[in-house]
Amino acid sequence: MTARQHDASVYEQAQASERFQELKRRFRAWTFPMTAAFLAWYLLYVVLSGWARDFMGAKVLGNINVALIFGFLQFVSTFGIAWAYSRHMEKKIDPIADEIRHEIEGRTE
Template sequence: MAQQQSFDWWDGRLPGRPAALWAGVPAQATPSPSASSAAAAAGAGDAPAPAVPAPGAVDAAEVYRAVQSSEAFARIRRDHRGFALPATALFLTWYLFYLVAQAAAPELMRRQLAGPLNVAWLLALGQFASTFLLTWRYARNARTKRDRAALELRWDTQDRLR
């Protein structure tokens, strides 16, 4: 029984856990731990279709589709992808350029700049610098634009799923 108790403990700790996620198992009925672990998504088996909601339960699929098409969610998604996708393209291109430059233009990479520093070392330090810079910009973007809105939408969605 110890396991069951600890499971109940964290289940109760997190408010607004959507019961409808588990193929319509009501929140009050003790959910079998394995049912929840094997089915983070509705339907542990092979059924690809969304689970049929039990009578009285909210249709989770409807809620998710409604939230997905809402303006608030569109803004969160835009704020995430608008930064993350271009930034990923940028750093991957910059890294591949750096990598291919070693193979394609070794002479250019050997050119001396100042003291023992050559182009290759400058680009290497540039990779460190760009990694730190992008990390900082991404963190700031997420903190100022996305975090609060995402948290509000999370509680809102979980309320609608209850």
Template sequence: MVEYMEAAPGGRTGEPAGPQSRRERRAEEAEIAHACERLWGDRDFVRLRRRYALLCGLLVTLFLSGYLTHLLLSAYARDFMSIRLADPVNVALVSGLGQFLLVFFLAWAFSSAARRWIDPLAARVRTRMETEHRPGEAAR
């Protein structure tokens, strides 16, 4: 009973500290590594990574182009930015507030696109991997 109460080499308590637990842990880690290798070669997972990268790249590009446009107009088109639209409001103020709107719009667009294109594919990959590999089954 004392064996189970001592900390295992990995620092976990409640597990046997003997060589059997290490062997089981190594088998578990090897099974997880094989599952990860299978995942990286899975066609749906590759499609998932590409969709995510494309979506993130597109949204980051849109954000940076909007921000750099505002920045460059503020630095080099002072006459344009100082045009008054209302008594205390000029183009620079509207453009600056537009940056907040752009960020909120891009966050909404990411959420919407992820829900439509990424989440169903991720759920399919997750369920396939969960059915193929259940933790603890490899060592038993």
């Protein structure tokens, strides 16, 4: 068996392991719903901007209207999701990924 074949089999074994499957499950369990929620929120903004112009143009405070507030909240939600993603990865994903990486590095050396 060549070194390349050995490396491939190590990575294939790691991918088939229970820990790797848990890693993928945890990643998908957070990212898929969060992506769907963000896309729904973004599309709501687009749809309201296109078809609910009176609502979006309603003045809230001075020249600040609902559309401006929704636009600002798009930025806030983007940064909030990035922060939550970072915390989730640090707590739930990175420890498992580090374990798997150390295991693989031990097998390939």
